[in-house]
Amino acid sequence: MKKTTMIASIALMAGAFGGIKSAPAQAAPSEPAQPVTYTALKGNYGFTSLSSSDGEYPAAGTLTFDGKGHVTGVMSASADDTVCSGMTLVGTYSVNPGLASGSATLALTSVNTANCGLTGNGETLPVALTIAAGGNTIYLAEMDSYTLGFYSVTFGPFGAVATHY
Amino acid sequence: MLLSGAALAFSLASAGPARAVTPPNGAVQGTWAFGSYVAEDDENVANGTLTFDGDGGVTGVLNYFTDGIYCTGMTMSGTYVVNPGKLSGRASMTVASVNNAACDNAGDGDTLSMDFYLSNGLKTLSYVETDPDAVGFLPYDFDDGVLAGPATHF
Numbered sequence: 244m245k246k247t248t249m250i251a252s253i254a255l256m257a258g259a260f261g262g263i264k265s266a267p268a269q270a271a272p273s274e275p276a277q278p279v280t281y282t283a284l285k286g287n288y289g290f291t292s293l294s295s296s297d298g299e300y301p302a303a304g305t306l307t308f309d310g311k312g313h314v315t316g317v318m319s320a321s322a323d324d325t326v327c328s329g330m331t332l333v334g335t336y337s338v339n340p341g342l343a344s345g346s347a348t349l350a351l352t353s354v355n356t357a358n359c360g361l362t363g364n365g366e367t368l369p370v371a372l373t374i375a376a377g378g379n380t381i382y383l384a385e386m387d388s389y390t391l392g393f394y395s396v397t398f399g400p401f402g403a404v405a406t407h408y
Numbered sequence: 409m410l411l412s413g414a415a416l417a418f419s420l421a422s423a424g425p426a427r428a429v430t431p432p433n434g435a436v437q438g439t440w441a442f443g444s445y446v447a448e449d450d451e452n453v454a455n456g457t458l459t460f461d462g463d464g465g466v467t468g469v470l471n472y473f474t475d476g477i478y479c480t481g482m483t484m485s486g487t488y489v490v491n492p493g494k495l496s497g498r499a500s501m502t503v504a505s506v507n508n509a510a511c512d513n514a515g516d517g518d519t520l521s522m523d524f525y526l527s528n529g530l531k532t533l534s535y536v537e538t539d540p541d542a543v544g545f546l547p548y549d550f551d552d553g554v555l556a557g558p559a560t561h562f
Contacts, residue, residue: 293443293453293557343439343457343562344469346480371471371480373455375441375560376531382443382560384455384471386478388510400473402453404443404558 277311283338283378284345285310290318290383290405300399304332306381312336314347320363322398327359338374345372347383351394368394368401379407432490436497436526437462440533442559451475452553457562458499458533460488466499472515474551479511484520496525498538503546515549522555533559 285308292302304318316332334349346369353364370383385401387393394401437460444454456470468484486501498521505516524535536556539545547554 293445343441371455373441373443373457373469373471375439375562377562380441380560382441382455384443384453384473386471386473386480386510388478389451389473389476395473400451400453402443402445402455 279342280338280340280345281312281336282310283342283374284308284314284336284372284381285378287408288381288405289408290381290403293382293402293404302398302401302403304330306332306405308336314349316349320398322362325359325362327354327362328356329354330359330363332368334368336372338372342378343374345374346370346386347372363394363397366392366394366397370401381405432492432494432497433460433464433488434462435494435530436460436488436490436533439562440559441562442533442535442557444555444557452551454553454555456484458484458559464488466501468501470503470520472550472553474514474553477511477514477550479506479514481506482511482515486520490526494526494530496523498523515546518544518546518549520546520555524559531561533561535559 288306290304290306300322302318302320304316306314306316308314312335314334314336318330318332319328331352332349334347336345336347338345349368351363351366351368353359353361355361368385369387371386373382383403385395387395389395439457439459441457442455452474454472456468458466458468460466464487466486466488470482470484471480483504484501486499488497488499490497500521503515503518503520505511505513507513521538522535523538524533526533537554539547541547541552
């Protein structure tokens with residue numbers, strides 16, 4: 244390319260770009276504001292069980308609150324000779340006005356390992372939440388009828404303290 | 409000598425009213441969330457909140473699961489005392505239960521007493537229930553469970 248041609252090309256490009264009027268900035272579609280009853284809990288929490296005096300039913304894991312009423316998690320639990328590592332939790336939650344308490348209902352997907360054998364698969368874990376440290380600490384206590392289909396029957400009643408990541 | 413006397417007089421004159429001594433109860437004020445180990449029994453779990461008014465009054469909410477019964481949203485009301493040194497205290501509350509199918513007013517009117525110990529700049533409270541397993545006390549209606557565990561300031 245000759246020098247003169249190149250200069251002309253650059254001039255044309257400059258003119259072309261210079262003539263472009265930038266389109267008015269379009270606002271990105273904003274998500275609807277979430278009520279504080281959801282946003283009060285958001286992010287990852289690690290939890291460990293508050294087990295009874297003999298520590299027969301220990302559990303630990305993580306919970307992730309999305310700030311929109313949905314919660315997911317991973318947990319490991321032990322009951323007698325059954326040990327289930329890496330079970331997953333999916334559910335919903337809400338925080339009560341005052342932001343000191345709330346509730347969540349979680350569905351458990353178990354793991355098909357030799358020590359677990361899908362124990363607890365499909366069970367429900369409803370928990371009462373109490374909240375402290377500006378949302379950084381959550382105390383969880385299972386609240387159900389202690390009948391088939393609930394976590395408590397298989398792994399013992401669930402009580403835990405969770406701390407924000 | 410005269411100067412010292414004048415200084416003393418000035419000092420006394422400028423001294424304000426004697427500063428009120430903060431009673432120990434004032435050291436514990438606000439809301440704590442708590443969990444429980446529910447010692448002595450594998451079938452119980454509990455959590456809740458305690459709100460200390462800084463003046464000897466305490467209220468709270470208690471969620472309690474025991475074998476076949478679960479009570480969500482019981483309320484508590486009573487008094488507390490913080491010991492000199494502000495490292496410990498005790499509270500005694502009366503429980504108002506909930507009348508639904510899951511709970512059936514279990515524990516209604518029972519006494520819940522606890523000793524508590526303060527740490528972490530008063531942000532953490534460790535408590536243990538001190539009630540007997542007898543009629544009128546919480547353990548009697550909740551499968552011998554004795555509440556104990558940590559509480560964290562709101």
